[in-house]
Amino acid sequence: MCLRIISASGLTKAHNYKCQVVLYAVKDDIQRAAWASRSFEAETPVAKNTQNPIFNHDVNIQLPKLPKMLDITFFDVGYTGSKEVGRIRLKFTNTPGVERTFDGKDLLYGFDRVIDQS
Numbered sequence: 265m266c267l268r269i270i271s272a273s274g275l276t277k278a279h280n281y282k283c284q285v286v287l288y289a290v291k292d293d294i295q296r297a298a299w300a301s302r303s304f305e306a307e308t309p310v311a312k313n314t315q316n317p318i319f320n321h322d323v324n325i326q327l328p329k330l331p332k333m334l335d336i337t338f339f340d341v342g343y344t345g346s347k348e349v350g351r352i353r354l355k356f357t358n359t360p361g362v363e364r365t366f367d368g369k370d371l372l373y374g375f376d377r378v379i380d381q382s
Contacts, residue, residue: 265324265325265326265327266322266323266324266325267285267322267323267325267334268320268321268322268323269283269285269308269319269320269321269323269336270318270319270320271316271317271318271319271320272316272317272319272338273316274316275315275316275317275349276315277315278313278314278315279313279314279315279340279341279342280310280311280312280313280340280341280342281310281311281314281317281338281339281340281341281349282307282308282309282310282311282319282338282339282341282346283307283308283319283321283336283337283338283339284305284306284307284308284335284336284337284339285304285305285306285307285323285325285334285335285336286302286304286305286334286335286337287302287303287304287305287325287327287328287331287333287334288300288301288302288303288331288332288333288334288335289301289303289304289328289329289330289331289332290330290332291330300330300332300333303328303331304325304326306323306325308321308323309321310341331356332355332356333353333354333355333356334353334354334356335351335352335353335354336351336352336354337350337351338350338351
């Protein structure tokens with residue numbers, strides 16, 4: 265799966281910003297009802313000194329057999345560390361009997377159809 269982090273806008277001040285992508289997955293069927301662990305992690309390059317950062321960065325994710333959720337977190341990067349500005353969590357479907365897979369992988373809620381924008 266390829267995820268493209270494009271940009272952010274409307275921030276209150278010009279600063280340095282980055283995005284982090286974390287995929288959580290269950291290791292096997294026995295853990296299915298239990299919590300998921302981090303399976304993949306990636307970050308965009310830092311967009312420096314801007315109020316409207318443009319990342320235009322592709323993140324290639326190899327989906328495991330039992331993906332649970334994908335977190336996209338936006339950070340303000342300063343000299344003393346990073347401060348979380350916002351987060352979105354996309355959950356993977358896991359409803360038996362519902363058409364929800366492609367190529368044997370579960371699809372994301374709200375992203376299980378292709379939109380032609382040409």
